[in-house]
Amino acid sequence: MTKVKTLADLKKLREELQKKIHVRESGDHPESTVQVKVAMATCGIASGAKDVMVFLMEELEKRGIDSVVTQTGCMGYCYAEPTIEVTLPGHEPLVFGFVDKKKADEIIEKYIKNGELVDGIIPITYQSINENQEEGQQ
């Protein structure tokens, strides 16, 4: 049984345990984290969205980027699946099409880390996947 004998023990234990509930913390503060949404409807899953999602989750964490990866329904760009939507804190969401692991890697390195645009952005004529962004403002 873990015995917490010293302050250092507690700190070490806390660090370990914090990772386990990190998803909850960042979900609670969406405005300060990078948000990535992966389209995971039938069309997305068929074209490998699941692998991309897992890749994104693992890589973002490995590279130490405070982020939330969630899945969403079909974005309506079935032709360009897998599609992902990336929202940097304080920026408009951007949608990327035909995202495989290689593309995902590029998006992380260039867009998410440095804000550089990369190929594959789907021109936006719609607002966001989240249908009701405005609600709450009363």
Added chain:
Amino acid sequence: MIKHKIHILVCGGTGCKSSNSDLLVSTLRNELIENGLDKEVQVVLTGCFGFCEQGPIVKVLPDNIFYVGVKPDDAHEIIAEHIIKGRKVQRLLYVDPKTKERIQDAKGMNFYKKQLRIALRNCGFIDPESIDESIARDGYAALAKVLTELTPAETVQIVKQSGLRGRGGGGFSTGLKWEITAKSQADQKYVVCNADEGDPGAFMDRSILEGDPHTVIEAMAINGYCTGADKGLVYIRAEYPLAIERLKIAIKQAREYGLLGQDIFGTGFNFDIDLRYGAGAFVCGEETALIHSMEGERGEPTFKPPFPSEEGYLGKPTNVNNVETYANIPPIILQGAEWFSSIGTEKSKGTKVFALAGKVNNVGLVEVPMGTTLREVIFEIGGGIKGNKKFKAVQTGGPSGGCLTEKHLDIPIDYDNLIACGSMMGSGGMIIVDEDDCMVSMAKYYLDFTVEESCGKCSPCRIGNKRLYEILETITKGKGTVEDLDRLRNLSEVIKDTSLCGLGQTSPNPVLSTLDNFLDEYEAHVKDHKCPAGQCRDLMTYWIEPENCVGCTACARVCPVSAISGERKEVHIIDAALCIKCGACLEKCKFNAVYVS
């Protein structure tokens, strides 16, 4: 270590558990296993979200989606649609009572927007049965800090400077109480947590113990360090089985981790906690009565001084604090006195948890900064009055408090303002009353409670409250006189002045404050023998409007006491002397011929 990518939080508070959230959890887990998702998605049973009326509550993170009224049968759809396909289950989303819109993201809920959760910070967020989740949220970090970095006196100073005041009702400075207990000389001292919570409608202490028991354990240990006590006792009502169970689990885990017991953090500090059960008498929440009850004596208050801080349990210095008071301690230690005292009003710092009940849309538990107005709490967080009725009053402070009306809505809520308005903070009950509620009946309801709960030691409280109740009963029966109103007032003053404990000293408050604010309603009862709200049955008369009556006989057939007479196709008549005012005829008549006034 498994790291789950999606967390499904299911409320395991008393309210939601009673609507079967346990089965919901096991069904969700089974669905996940069937779909091979149990390594990716975690189902967590948490404490209360404060939204009990619409429970069971399910929150999905990181999407931040809030589902209400979820049944075990809905588990399949949540997994198949939301988790697998990423489509929210629209029909389970919370509907805003004003806009009637389904809220897509919990951040958009007015119920949570104005809240600031300090005492409730972990309720509805962590699994209360896991010490690990508590540690991940800084559990025991404050204890570690005081033991390794601060002296007891420095710690007391932080609590004092934070401005924290007791949340159990009295509002006494917590730091000062700790200082007095620390300065009392004795070979043995005790730390007591008052978890008796007996106000009708209040459940904040229960929710904290159910949702975040470790915070209370940690704070009691901190108090032990400050005051020089190595023994803690939680006095908790036996009617709170879930809170007791969670507390027991938490104490066991803390012992296993070495966070309770001998030589905590290798500093030589020893501390352990035991439970004591109360049988559910309201007066046992009063600290001296509570101590006597723990000693195995009758649960009756005794005269103060000596205060428990000087001479308490077994005659030893005893620090008694309320559950919510303790729950504020760890954040104060970690984030500092300045942070805490920057929240709230001049003399009331931090937040207060309120239990909203009665005629309000969002019934539940809310935590707001001191200084928030009643209007914000009732109309923004509470979502306004049910069924678009008109707000009439709000009773704060439970049976010891008073009612506040329309004209008090914009006053910032704090200890002193509430007292200035003739009410009090109490433990934080807020019962909202609308135009259909009779204020005389409300006062009667509280007096009924007090009469039941008075310990009987003082005659003014034992007999006086009974007389108050009887006068109110006479008035609601339509047999009161104008002199009765003076009698109520005089008797109330006597009871307040001559009772020993807080129960008797405050029990007439609901009478006095309704007399002050709603004298016209009392007068209508005693002068016109009418109840303006239409609630006092004995003051109602049922009659049939001849113009509308077609003689269908429906009312006569439904009347349980045969008070209605009349031939077929002829106008019917109610015999007022026989009528028991059950309302059956009114409901039955299809021609709007039955009236009540």
